Amino acid sequence: MAFGIQRAELLEWKAAVRQGKVAFLTHYWLDDRFPSCKTVTKAGCADLEKLAEWGRQYGLKKEWIDLRNDYPHFDLFGETERRILQSEGLLDQLKRFNL
Template sequence: MAFGLKRKELHQWKNSVKNGEISFLTHYWQDDRFPGCYTVTKVGCNDRKKLISWGKQYQLQENWIHADKDFPHFDLFGEKQIEILLEENQLEQIEKFNL
């Protein structure tokens, strides 16, 4: 279940993904399978080869991509989420969610 996300932010992310850009979207999240994780960052791109290549630099495996028809993406959480957001200079998302 997602929280802390504005419709405009979601639309911007979807448009960026559809345009073949590597795009980041962080929101609050609750899933009993992942105790202690309260945010998730979706990193999407509809150019699957580009997304796979991007993920390799962070040791993200191709089979971790959520194969959503229009919005393929990796889900990042925990330490890996923070590491990648820092590396990608996504400081606004880090600050907004106190990561």
């Protein structure tokens, strides 16, 4: 279950993903499989090779890309989420979601 974002943020992320940019969307998230994680960041890009190459620099495997919808993405959470957001300079997301 996702919450804590505005519709405009979601639409901007979807547009950037469709344009072949690596785009990030962080939101609050509850999933019983990951009880210690309260947020997730979706790192998406419609260009699968570009997304896979981006992910490799962070130790992410191509087979971890979520292909279930029109917006291919990696789901980042926990320490990996914090590390990547910091490395990508997305400090506002770290602050906004208390990461």
